[in-house]
Amino acid sequence: AVVSTQSTGARSFLKEEPSTLNVQFHEANFFDLPAAVTNCMFTHVWAQVSFFHTHAHLRKCIDVAANNLKSGGTFILVDYCGPRHPVFTRDTTKSAPDMNEYIKTVEDAGFKIIIKEDASRHFLAGTTFLRKIAGEEKNTVEINFYDGRISSIKEGLIGMAIIIAQKK
Numbered sequence: 001a002v003v004s005t006q007s008t009g010a011r012s013f014l015k016e017e018p019s020t021l022n023v024q025f026h027e028a029n030f031f032d033l034p035a036a037v038t039n040c041m042f043t044h045v046w047a048q049v050s051f052f053h054t055h056a057h058l059r060k061c062i063d064v065a066a067n068n069l070k071s072g073g074t075f076i077l078v079d080y081c082g083p084r085h086p087v088f089t090r091d092t093t094k095s096a097p098d099m100n101e102y103i104k105t106v107e108d109a110g111f112k113i114i115i116k117e118d119a120s121r122h123f124l125a126g127t128t129f130l131r132k133i134a135g136e137e138k139n140t141v142e143i144n145f146y147d148g149r150i151s152s153i154k155e156g157l158i159g160m161a162i163i164i165a166q167k168k
Contacts, residue, residue, distance in 0.1 A: 059105050071167055075164070077162070081159045111166060112168055
């Protein structure tokens with residue numbers, strides 16, 4: 001079973017594709033989990049772009065994931081990483097988790113890191129592709145957004161972290 005905070009697309013895929021897998025998707029808020037999640041133990045928890053804006057509560061969120069994983073279960077984190085995100089450019093007192101903070105927090109929550117990857121180059125490639133489409137559509141709002149994001153990625157102000165860890 002998988003707990004995800006963004007599962008709509010995956011759930012749609014499973015409705016269309018026959019599968020013998022025992023997969024359940026639960027959309028949930030880490031601060032207010034429904035009984036369907038808190039009363040179950042899962043083999044996998046996938047958190048995609050879930051923690052970046054909850055930096056002050058990062059450990060609490062990862063603890064929630066750990067509490068709902070079976071021993072030996074897999075935690076997958078795919079999220080933006082700092083040091084600063086364009087959202088925070090007006091308030092330089094705010095920061096975002098960087099790769100090292102994600103790794104340390106995941107380890108401190110009782111996980112063994114299996115894979116840690118800076119996926120910023122993929123983030124840049126995807127964003128560049130979206131910028132190209134915005135340009136073809138002459139969508140100036142999106143063009144400006146993607147230009148800013150591309151600049152931030154190239155300057156190292158925002159990136160993408162992938163961490164796969166096993167619960168001890």
